[in-house]
Amino acid sequence: MKTLPLFPTSLVGSYSQPDWLIDKSKLKSQFPPRTRAQELWRVAPEFLAEAQADAVCLAVRDQLDAGLDIITDGEACRESYSNHFATALDGIDTLNHGQALDRSGEPVPVPRIVGPIKRKHPVSVDEVKRLRALTDQPIKFTVPGPFTMSQQAQDDYYGDRAAAAMAYADAVREEVIDLFAAGADVVQLDEPYMQARPEAANEYGIAALNRALEGVQGTTCVHICFGYAALIHARPEGYSFLPQLHNACCSQISIETAQSELDCSVLAGLPDQTILLGVIDLSTEVVESPETIVARVERALPFIDKERIVLAPDCGFKYLSRDASFGKMQAMAQAAQILRQRYS
Numbered sequence: 001m002k003t004l005p006l007f008p009t010s011l012v013g014s015y016s017q018p019d020w021l022i023d024k025s026k027l028k029s030q031f032p033p034r035t036r037a038q039e040l041w042r043v044a045p046e047f048l049a050e051a052q053a054d055a056v057c058l059a060v061r062d063q064l065d066a067g068l069d070i071i072t073d074g075e076a077c078r079e080s081y082s083n084h085f086a087t088a089l090d091g092i093d094t095l096n097h098g099q100a101l102d103r104s105g106e107p108v109p110v111p112r113i114v115g116p117i118k119r120k121h122p123v124s125v126d127e128v129k130r131l132r133a134l135t136d137q138p139i140k141f142t143v144p145g146p147f148t149m150s151q152q153a154q155d156d157y158y159g160d161r162a163a164a165a166m167a168y169a170d171a172v173r174e175e176v177i178d179l180f181a182a183g184a185d186v187v188q189l190d191e192p193y194m195q196a197r198p199e200a201a202n203e204y205g206i207a208a209l210n211r212a213l214e215g216v217q218g219t220t221c222v223h224i225c226f227g228y229a230a231l232i233h234a235r236p237e238g239y240s241f242l243p244q245l246h247n248a249c250c251s252q253i254s255i256e257t258a259q260s261e262l263d264c265s266v267l268a269g270l271p272d273q274t275i276l277l278g279v280i281d282l283s284t285e286v287v288e289s290p291e292t293i294v295a296r297v298e299r300a301l302p303f304i305d306k307e308r309i310v311l312a313p314d315c316g317f318k319y320l321s322r323d324a325s326f327g328k329m330q331a332m333a334q335a336a337q338i339l340r341q342r343y344s
Helices: 024-028 045-066 125-134 146-151 161-181 198-213 243-247 264-269 290-300 322-343
Strands: 089-101 107-119 140-144 186-190 219-223 252-256 274-278 309-312
Touching (some): 045 322, 089 161, 125 140, 125 161, 140 161, 146 161, 146 198, 161 186, 161 198, 186 198, 186 252, 198 243, 243 264, 264 290, 274 290, 290 309, 309 322
Parallel strands (some): 186 219, 219 252, 252 274, 274 309
Antiparallel strands (some): 089 107
């Protein structure tokens, strides 16, 4: 991977999708879909793939213009961070959905496990190849984590969520290996349900995560968060599951600190991994000043070496407008420049 500067910048994963591509009023009116939600797309099915490819180009261009160092595809081709992968696996009944409680406690349609979970084919390899062709900058791609997928499913086969999580882990590992082979520099596993379900995460979450990363060669990241700010408004005082990730065999951990004003002393318990430090508040369209972002980073510096910090938003930009998302990215890149001058 290309050598990165001090205080590199990156998205967590998603960028604001164009309004001509996806119906944001529908998107915001429901929890992130766990099953397929074709009704969210504004473009006719026969033109959708081309429109999604164009949206990826726009997302990449915006990130480059804003000055980001690590580039994602903006998850422009997805209805949610998880359903694109979770519904592409063998062992899932895609016609007769199950039901499970969302992290808010509301029942939602979810994939229903009816047989052995296996990956039928590479799910996002072509997307990584297209992203790789768009930029010489380091690129990151995201995959839902095995623990989170096990919580977002109705298990009618294994009878044991831990067993289901391990099966998901095997499918994820195959995908991650192929994504690196296709040109990804960083692969991120999204595990928000480790925060939402800490008791189960303590029981088998790290084991499932490590199984998904077993033998993987490349820079891996785990994202753990409090939920999209547009949908989950309250923020706890701290993480219910974070120090445990010290035992995970990932290279990086992505957390949020901006909206929650997290006590960054918790980072002292993660002495090895690089931290994607969430310094952009996604609960508002207001674009922070670079100085505000610098102050958020400096809250963490007493507890973590500056060489182990990557500046990032709290979570994905999916629910913000494109104008606000671009402005926030640009301010984050400007903050990184200030920090490099101050601490290099």
